[in-house]
Amino acid sequence: MIDLRTLREDPEAVRASQRTRGESEVVVDALRSADERRRATVARADTLRAEQKQLGKQVGRSRGEDRDALLGRGKELAAEVRAAEADQAKADAELAELHALVPNLVHPDVPPGGEDDYVVLKEVGAPTTFDFEPADHLDLGTKIGALDTERGAKVSGARFYFLTGVGAQLQLALLNLAAAQATANGFTLMIPPVLVRPEIMAGTGFLGAHASEVYKLAEDDLYLVGTSEVPLAGYHAGEILDLSAGPRRYAGWSSCFRREAGSYGKDTRGIIRVHQFDKVEMFVYCQPADAEAEHARLLAWEEEMLAKIEVPYRVVDVAGGDLGSSAARKYDCEAWVPTQQRYRELTSTSNCTTFQARRLSVRYRDENNRPQTAATLNGTLATTRWIVAILENHQRADGSVRVPEALRPFLGRDVLTPN
Template identity: 75%
Template sequence: MIDPRTLREDPEAVRASQRARGEDTGLVDRLLELDERRRSAITRADSLRAEQKQLGKRIGQAAGEERESLLAQGKDLAAQVKEAEAEQVEAEEAFRELQAGLPNLVHPQTPAGGEDDYVVLKHVGTPPTFDGDPADHLDLGERLRALSTERGAKVSGARFYFLTGVGAQLELALLNLAVAQATEHGFQLMIPPVLVRPEIMAGTGFLGEHASEVYHLEQDDLYLVGTSEVSLAGYHSDEIVDLAGGPYRYAGWSTCFRREAGSYGKDTRGIIRVHQFNKVEMFVFCRPDDAESEHERLLAAEEEMLAKVELPYRVIDVAAGDLGTSASRKFDCEAWLPSQQTYREMTSTSNCTTFQARRLNTRYRDADGRPQPAATLNGTLATTRWLVAILENHQQPDGSVRVPEALRPYLGGREVLEPAG
């Protein structure tokens, strides 16, 4: 959630953020009204409690008829206090409920607009050329006996798959390469739970507009995570972290689950858009003043990984209307897919400022020792979808696939994946 002081002191900035996202600016006015009601209720309740305290002192010193009169006043005042406290609770709950639906403030440099209004920041590498049409990753994977979507659908339904043989080995190689890079750069490796409680899922902002994407186990009231960002964000919930020595940097390896609601008919071939996949996710807790430099650090780490697996890619600054609820700014790295002749998202890194930490009550102590909300950031370092780009960009005329040099140590030195006989 955003800082209520920002809402009160600069409501136009909040309205501008809502406009940039294509969201309802009227929400700001409704929040301001509820905030005024909430603060008035707090003031009234505090005033009545103070009056009640003073009356209690007078009753203790009084006797006879005066005492009886004061006791009657006390009874009436107690009823008023109870009513005021009920009004305070109701006003605060109404404010929090509406506030929870307000997305994070958009960074001033974030492009306005929707999904197609991103800004390309740079291109890196040259897309490969082929004699004839390049094969897509599914054809290549089937020739290598690296994956099977047909059997995945037979066992689990549409958008599930098996990674088999060299396919499974290639994914493990990729994720282990990501882990090696993360730990080399000071990230603590984590294997987090993939089921989380409702308050953790809600705290990260995934139960608002993205609720339809999340798998919910009703009997246990637990949610399957779509990214280990959720579990890692909750790791320090209701804690005061010590950031005196610098940011906390974690790298979470987990299986992820997404319902892909509303995406039917999109990328149904192969493993581009699936319900289950594996991912190494970077996550950072830092002081708000360090958030932008940490964001650049996460983007640089993603680019380093893409360079290691020798993929041509571009970096885009995602438009406000395509940001998640908790993101203030997001950069995507999109790799070239020869079969589609376009760039497709491989990684994304988001600066969530203090939005998630406020909801999850994760704080640090400032220079004066006062608890303040921390900032959180996240970024993908490798995921199953990368196999699509690796197979397609490194395919060879005979149907084999060249293994990027950085992955070879994790594949027993293998340089080429050969089609199965």
């Protein structure tokens, strides 16, 4: 949730954020009105309760007709307090409903527009070229015994797959490389639960505009996570953290699940857009003043991983209309996919400022020992989709695939050869 103090002190900043996202400004004024109503009802209820308390003291000191009059007023006042508290409860509910509809305030430098209005910040490496007709990752993966999408569909349906033999080994090597890098940089490695309660899923912002992407187990009232960002965000829910020594950094290794609602007909071949995949995700709690610098660090760690798999990539500043509701700013790293002749997203990192932590009540103590809302950030270090870029960019004319040097100690081989 956004900070209501910002709404009160600078409503135009919230309106400007909505414009950058391409969303309605009407909700901003509706939220301001709800906030004013709620504060008015709180003030009235507090005033009446104070009067009721004072009246009680007077009753104890009074006698005769004065006491009877005060008791009569006490009954009237009790009814007024009940009505005021009912009004406050209604105002609380209205405010909460509208508050949940307003996404995070975007960073001032975020480009406006939608999915295609990103800004390319840099390109690293030249797009891979070959002196032969390159195969796509599915053909390559099938020939080297790494992928089986036909049996994946037979067992589970469309957008499911088996990683087989060297494919399973390649994914484990990739994720172990990411885990090793994370721990070397001070992250605590975590294997979190992949089923979470509704309040945790809602707290991270995934039950708003992206609710259709989430799998729900209705009988158990639990959600399957689409990223370990969700359980890691909930890990310290309701707590006050000690951030005096700097950010708390976690790296979550988990399976992830996405419904891919609305993607009918898109990326139906191979493993670019699937319902289940594995991922190592960085997650950080820090003081808000440190969030922007921490965001730059997360991006640098992602780029370090991309350099290790030796693929051309670019970094883009995602436009406001393509941000999730929790993100104030997001950078995507996109790798070159030769057979598609374009860059495809492999990883992203988001600065969620205090938006998630306010919902989940994650706080820290400032220099005056007063509780303040923490900031949260996330970023992907490796995921199943990276196999696409590795296979396609490192393929050879004979159908074999060169293993990037950094992966060789984890995989135990230099080349993946056709069966």
